[in-house]
Amino acid sequence: MLKMLFAFFMAFASAVSTAQSKLSDGNYVTSDGFYTITLEFKKDSLVVIEPNRRSVYKKIAEKEFSFIHPQNGIDYRIQILDSNKIATFKPATRASQTILGFVGKKEELIEEDNIQYLEIASKYLQKAQEEPDNVQVWSFCSGVASARATYNNDGFRNYAVQAIKNLKLIIVDKSKCPCEDAIPKDLWDSIE
Numbered sequence: 370m371l372k373m374l375f376a377f378f379m380a381f382a383s384a385v386s387t388a389q390s391k392l393s394d395g396n397y398v399t400s401d402g403f404y405t406i407t408l409e410f411k412k413d414s415l416v417v418i419e420p421n422r423r424s425v426y427k428k429i430a431e432k433e434f435s436f437i438h439p440q441n442g443i444d445y446r447i448q449i450l451d452s453n454k455i456a457t458f459k460p461a462t463r464a465s466q467t468i469l470g471f472v473g474k475k476e477e478l479i480e481e482d483n484i485q486y487l488e489i490a491s492k493y494l495q496k497a498q499e500e501p502d503n504v505q506v507w508s509f510c511s512g513v514a515s516a517r518a519t520y521n522n523d524g525f526r527n528y529a530v531q532a533i534k535n536l537k538l539i540i541v542d543k544s545k546c547p548c549e550d551a552i553p554k555d556l557w558d559s560i561e
Contacts, residue, residue: 392449397469402524406469408455415447420487420519472521486518489550509536510548517551526556533560 392410399405409416415426415434424445426434432449446463448456456466493511497504509532516528529552537543537560546557 392455393452393471396472397455398472398521398524399467399469401527402521403528404467404469405472405519405521405524417447420515483518486514486551489548490514490518493548493551505539506536506547510551513548514551529553529556530560533557537561 392408392415394409396405396407407418409418413428415428417424417426417436424436424438426436426445426447429435434447436445436447437443438445444460446458446460448458448466450456450468453471455469457469458466490511493507493514497507497511500507513529513532516525520528533552533556536547540547546552546554549557
């Protein structure tokens with residue numbers, strides 16, 4: 370009877386441990402809001418979706434996945450910390466980890482405006498290439514539009530505030546935002 374009870378307890382503990390380490394599909398973000406990825410958890414892999422790429426990380430240990438970048442040969446790792454947190458790192462610098470937390474299902478965070486802001490970012494990037502005299506202005510505008518498409522609200526606001534401060538240092542007419550389609554007018558007006 371004691372052996373049966375012990376075996377039941379071990380099976381229960383194993384099931385609880387497995388359930389607690391199962392990742393939720395959806396969006397994961399750094400605590401500062403500056404970096405968001407979407408994860409799709411598969412049986413033996415983890416699909417990482419970023420704004421500019423889709424990478425498949427292969428399972429190499431119970432809670433660890435690896436992706437070897439095909440262009441630079443760098444090994445990137447993801448470790449599952451619990452059902453709501455992951456750590457990203459390179460094996461050579463394992464102690465230097467970036468922690469990302471679950472913030473919602475993919476469908477909950479995708480907004481139609483994101484595509485529009487990525488297009489605006491692309492427009493200002495093109496202007497930066499075509500107008501070398503204004504490359505800084507258009508680069509800031511492109512960066513803010515990109516942040517608006519990919520960061521959470523706090524991350525976007527922090528990024529935009531810094532960009533506005535920098536823009537106001539280099540433009541002549543500080544009362545007029547050079548890219549109101551990327552930077553909200555009320556936010557521009559609120560920054561000295």
